[in-house]
Amino acid sequence: MSQQNTRTIRCTKCGIKNKIPLDKAGSFAKCGKCSFPLDTSDLLNKKPVIVTDGNFGVKVLKSPIPVLLDCWAPWCGPCKMIGPVMEELAAEYYGKIRVCKLNVDENPATSSRFKISSIPSMLIFDKGVLKDTIVGAVPKQQIAGKISSFIL
Structure with missing residues (x-):
């Protein structure tokens, strides 16, 4: 997976960084360490x-x-x-x-x-x-x- 096709977001519960494929942004994701749900909704948002x-x-x-x-x-x-x-x-x-x-x-x-x-x-x-x-x-x-x- 290339850097251009992923984004890194931090789990708001445990703080661990998680790589999210851009084609999965907006769908359900969970932290790889603690399984807490990750908010990927704004990863494709190109507007303020x-x-x-x-x-x-x-x-x-x-x-x-x-x-x-x-x-x-x-x-x-x-x-x-x-x-x-x-x-x-x-x-x-x-x-x-x-x-x-x-x-x-x-x-x-x-x-x-x-x-x-x-x-x-x-x-x-x-x-x-x-x-x-x-x-x-x-x-x-x-x-x-x-x-x-x-x-x-």
């Missing part, structure tokens, strides 16, 4: 995932792959500049990094929890822990450089 206060725990903190969370607002000019970059990163890194978008105006609890005071802010999570923050409309290469060290 919309995150809300309600689904933040599932989509970000319990993600089986690292997460790049774009904190934005529709009225923010620099956020509009970063939007297409997030779309490109989601397509390029699908199944390796979960790219998510959080509208800070509509989700004040999560925005407050992570003290988002400037937008756009991009938060990088791995294993449910905030690992890094990028603030401002930075070049795509800079974002890609930051997330590359978290790819499983």
